[in-house]
Amino acid sequence: MDTSVIETVERIRAADPEDMLGRIKELPQQVRDAWAIARRAKIPPAHSDVRSVVVAGMGGSAIGGDLAAALVAGELKVPMTVHRDYGLPAYAGRDSLVITSSYSGNTEESLSSFEEARKRGAKVIAITTGGRLAELATAAGFPLVTFSYAARPRATLGYSLALVLGVLARMGLIRDPSADVEAALADVAKLQERVHEGARTNDAKKLAVALAPKVVFVYGAGAMGVMARRVKGQVNENSKAWAAYDVLPELDHNAVVGFPQPAVAKQAVAVLILRSMHDLGRHRVRWEVTKELLDQSGIEHHSIELPGASALSEVLQMTYYTDHVSYYMALLNGADPSPNTSVDFLKDRLAKA
Secondary structure (H helix, E strand, O other): OOHHHHOOHHHHHHOOOOOHHHHHHOHHHHHHHHHHHHHHOOOOHHHHOOOEEEEEOOHHHHHHHHHHHHHHOOOOOOOEEEEOOOOOOOOOOOOEEEEEEEOOOOOHHHHHHHHHHHHHOOEEEEEEOOHHHHHHHHHHOOOEEEOOOOOOHHHOHHHHHHHHHHHHHHOOOOOOOHHHHHHHHHHHHHHHHHHOOOOOOOHHHHHHHHHOOOEEEEEEEOHHHHHHHHHHHHHHHOOOOOEEEEEEOHHHHOHHHHOOOOOOHHHHEEEEEEEOOOOOHHHHHHHHHHHHHHHHOOOEEEEEEOOOOOHHHHHHHHHHHHHHHHHHHHHHOOOOOOOOHHHHHHHHHHHHO
8 A cells, every 4th residue: 555645735736637636625614604505494383383304315415314313303393204215214204304405406316205295295395405405395385495606415414414404403403502613613623633634743644544455334322323324324425445334332232243254354354443522321331341352352443532612622633633533534545536437337237217
């Protein structure tokens, strides 16, 4: 592995023709912009009278809903779920709020969910940059929340998360978290120098060097369990590498049994544990015992904890930090972090099917 590709700013920029690193760095501005858009959104008061919330989306558009649901789980008085498929769950109907989120506005699964929500008389809000979703929402007279940001969908988490949170707050379904947003962005600003491509001591680069030759298993609990899924996807899409994720405490009921085999796992696998100051006391005990079991099986493991002013701060910091890790892993793998040629191939074949 040639580590020199991530040692200088010049080499890094040369390996990143679409400037994925620039999009990663813009996370704080994405959040600020999304928050302002959400606060201006025109949403009928009747939309707040619901018994369930469903965020329909795929990939980068869905993970923002997952994180929002985890962050508001302690205060939202109705169930909130994320639907990653065609159609909608059977319970979604007239007393449901369906937030259809699609960066392009042309994701076929999300369009299917939108049409099903319309047929069932659900209260619908569309979040998108445009495309067919924007056309359909406008024609149906549904609230439309649009943003403009040129990037790969996975590099727009600031929008997909903050817009969902902002819409929920705008509707009065959750408290106004504006103070949390500002404090979280201040915490991210403090983190920036630690992962900057020009920093002499860069923890994200060091972790990338350790993880790049491995199949990475990402573990987390609570909101960090959702982040584990996010990091797994970023390693897949940015680093062009195999990865998997699991969530505590469930993983302690099955995954730990599989640590010893196959023998090649000692050389091939590395576990990345995402910690949180909001981990329950029993979570913390379980993490320590889980690490003991990993040590007993000779499995490499690394832990990250980025304390902040709130759970939102931890999520944004972890996003910023691990996106840099997956980015540096891409360069170490000799990959351009931006293109998704396999997904493009798949969509082309689906369009012809």
